[in-house]
Amino acid sequence: MSIVSKRNDRDIASNSNTNIVNKKTSETTTTTTTNISTTKLEHTKKKKKFVAKEFQSLLCVFTALRGTQITIQLRSNCEIYGTIVNVDAFLNIELSNATLTNRFNKKENVQEILIQSRNIRFIQIPDKIDLNSLLYLYSKQLSQSKKKYERTMRKAPSTK
Amino acid sequence: MDKREEGSVEEPLDLIRLSLDERIFVKMRQDRELRGKLHAYDQHLNMILSDVEETIKVVEKDEETDEEIIRNIKRNIKMLFVRGDGVILISPPLRTS
Numbered sequence: 169m170s171i172v173s174k175r176n177d178r179d180i181a182s183n184s185n186t187n188i189v190n191k192k193t194s195e196t197t198t199t200t201t202t203n204i205s206t207t208k209l210e211h212t213k214k215k216k217k218f219v220a221k222e223f224q225s226l227l228c229v230f231t232a233l234r235g236t237q238i239t240i241q242l243r244s245n246c247e248i249y250g251t252i253v254n255v256d257a258f259l260n261i262e263l264s265n266a267t268l269t270n271r272f273n274k275k276e277n278v279q280e281i282l283i284q285s286r287n288i289r290f291i292q293i294p295d296k297i298d299l300n301s302l303l304y305l306y307s308k309q310l311s312q313s314k315k316k317y318e319r320t321m322r323k324a325p326s327t328k
Numbered sequence: 329m330d331k332r333e334e335g336s337v338e339e340p341l342d343l344i345r346l347s348l349d350e351r352i353f354v355k356m357r358q359d360r361e362l363r364g365k366l367h368a369y370d371q372h373l374n375m376i377l378s379d380v381e382e383t384i385k386v387v388e389k390d391e392e393t394d395e396e397i398i399r400n401i402k403r404n405i406k407m408l409f410v411r412g413d414g415v416i417l418i419s420p421p422l423r424t425s
Contacts, residue, residue: 225370225371225372225374226368226369226370226374226375226376226409229368229376229409230409243414259374259411285411286413288411289356289410289411289414290405290408290409290410290411291408291409291411292405292406292407292408292409293376293407293408293409294406294407295378295406295407297407299367299376299407
């Protein structure tokens with residue numbers, strides 16, 4: 169994770185910092201105030217469980233979105249449309265097959281581009297995408313790779 | 329600290345936690361305003377909003393009369409990630425309780 173989050177480790181221990189609403193629970197409940205509070209209660213209960221470090225910031229959303237096409241609006245009002253190749257801990261984003269549109273509506277095509285996170289204002293996520301299922305798949309992937317890693321770690325001393 | 333009650337506000341970010349899944353108002357730098365349903369946030373105030381209405385205030389100068397005209401540009405975005413460093417304030421919806 170990023171240096172920033174390491175610095176805030178103590179804060180993170182006391183409260184998980186990312187809060188993602190489970191869409192499914194919110195959809196099934198009606199919009200009366202009592203039902204809303206129950207979904208929140210469920211949510212706070214979930215929060216007390218262990219939250220993997222990867223899910224303590226919104227970074228996980230973009231790692232889960234790898235391979236999808238997004239539009240990034242920069243602070244300079246420039247817009248970039250492209251496919252996510254990779255995202256790092258600082259949210260610097262690498263795009264491929266990108267189209268740059270500057271504020272005078274001039275277009276330019278670029279094969280690969282790295283966007284420094286400081287310059288990002290908004291990121292438009294295509295609305296067809298179900299973020300919850302993507303995040304679920306990503307968390308599964310993570311736990312699997314963790315298990316694999318632990319297994320290899322256990323094997324290592326026995327082979328010597 | 330562990331037994332945090334539902335609905336209580338103990339630190340500033342709790343106010344935002346309580347407005348999860350509700351429509352919020354976000355004021356951004358450079359006279360931009362957002363209204364949308366809050367889906368997720370983190371400690372940097374990065375946010376994911378849906379059904380966003382963005383309002384940009386643009387000041388134009390009339391060349392003939394030298395008057396300043398304030399124009400609002402609106403646009404709608406289905407799903408939007410907002411980077412936290414541009415956020416000035418977040419206002420939760422009004423509660424009738």
